[in-house]
Amino acid sequence: MKLTIVEYPDKRLREKSCEVKDFDDSLHELLDAMNPLMISTNGIGLAAIQVGHPIRALILNIPDEEGEQPPENLLEIINPVMTHKSGETTYQEGCLSVPQFYEDIKRYENIIINYQDRYGNTKTLEANGLLAIAIQHEMDHLEGILFIDKLSYARRKKFEKEYKKMQKERKNSK
Numbered sequence: 001m002k003l004t005i006v007e008y009p010d011k012r013l014r015e016k017s018c019e020v021k022d023f024d025d026s027l028h029e030l031l032d033a034m035n036p037l038m039i040s041t042n043g044i045g046l047a048a049i050q051v052g053h054p055i056r057a058l059i060l061n062i063p064d065e066e067g068e069q070p071p072e073n074l075l076e077i078i079n080p081v082m083t084h085k086s087g088e089t090t091y092q093e094g095c096l097s098v099p100q101f102y103e104d105i106k107r108y109e110n111i112i113i114n115y116q117d118r119y120g121n122t123k124t125l126e127a128n129g130l131l132a133i134a135i136q137h138e139m140d141h142l143e144g145i146l147f148i149d150k151l152s153y154a155r156r157k158k159f160e161k162e163y164k165k166m167q168k169e170r171k172n173s174k
């Protein structure tokens with residue numbers, strides 16, 4: 001399956017993703033194709049909507065101390081629901097759908113989620129630090145929310161101006 005990253009301001013990123021009901025081959029094929037795309041583009045998290053599939057599925061692979069992302073560290077999270085959130089942390093976030101931009105975003109420091117794996121088995125995950133931040137960023141994608149939506153009015157205006165300029169430059173260099 002050939003996948004490409006949907007980039008802001010594509011309207012598909014604003015869609016609310018639908019619950020996954022069938023844990024079948026087509027879901028597995030999608031997840032299997034998302035992983036190499038995420039790794040090859042230096043990503044640590046990717047939601048299905050970012051590759052044009054509006055379903056509540058996301059993958060994560062947080063780099064280890066050596067900066068490696070071995071396949072055994074891959075997390076596949078389907079139909080996540082947050083059951084606990086506490087604390088506060090700020091991290092400079094980036095997104096494969098908003099290339100070349102990084103902004104400080106406030107998130108919960110500790111979370112607990114219930115989710116399903118690719119076979120439909122129910123799981124619970126307690127996360128903190130970078131994993132908790134990444135899960136919240138990816139769960140926002142399922143609601144059509146991007147990290148840039150959390151910027152102040154002034155920062156967002158600055159972002160829009162710079163992003164448009166960057167897009168023009170990219171178009172001209174093609």
Ligand code: Y12
Pocket residue numbers: 041042043044045046091092093094095096098099100101130133134137138
């Ligand atoms: C902390 C904060 C945010 C997340 C969400 C997942 N975000 C990413 O995986 C971002 C990846 C990313 C990769 C880039 O590199 C390439 O595209 C080659 C990148 O650089 C450029 O756009 C030039 C930007 C973002 C998880 C944890």
Ligand code: CO
Pocket residue numbers: 094095096097137138141
């Ligand atoms: Co993102």
